[in-house]
Amino acid sequence: MADKQIKVTLVRGLxxxxxxxxxxxxxxxxxxxxxxxxxxxxxxxxxxxxKVRHMVTVEEAN
Structure with a gap:
């Protein structure tokens, strides 16, 4: 797969x-x-x- 992907997790509520x-x-x-x-x-x-970096965590998807 040529396109990179990232995993985004919601860690704070709305x-x-x-x-x-x-x-x-x-x-x-x-x-x-x-x-x-x-x-x-x-x-x-x-x-x-x-824009919501304080509410999510980001990591590289495998």
């Missing part, structure tokens, strides 16, 4: 977050604390992750 932060977490496909998704490592997803 309570008391701004509407934009909630939308960004939903765009990543995350709903619950502890849930993980694998997304392509591209500038679009990196930008979304940057």
């Amino acid at each position: 309570v008391n977050r701004t509407p934009n932060q909630r939308v960004n977490v939903k765009q990543l496909g995350l709903h619950k604390i502890g849930q993980s998704v694998i997304v392509p490592d591209d500038p679009v997803h990196r930008g979304i992750i940057q």
